[in-house]
């Protein structure tokens with residue numbers, strides 16, 4: 183269940199490698215609280231962890247709120263095809 187449990191009670195001394203992977207997984211696998219996306223997924227450029235939510239959600243919200251920096255990023259990501267369906271809040 184918890185990371186702590188795995189550290190205190192190793193899965194198996196023989197499968198040290200597997201054990202490390204399990205520890206890493208249980209520690210690192212977090213999902214966006216808004217959309218459920220896996221966070222910090224190297225294959226997903228919008229999955230950066232923004233305090234429990236993914237950048238995909240946070241960036242869009244911040245852009246909508248008028249955060250220029252976020253809007254600039256989101257526009258670029260939209261142009262790159264990373265945000266299909268995104269609507270620029272200032273270009274309606």
Ligand SMILES: [Zn+2]
Pocket residue numbers: 214215216217218219235236237238239240
């Ligand atoms: Zn999200």
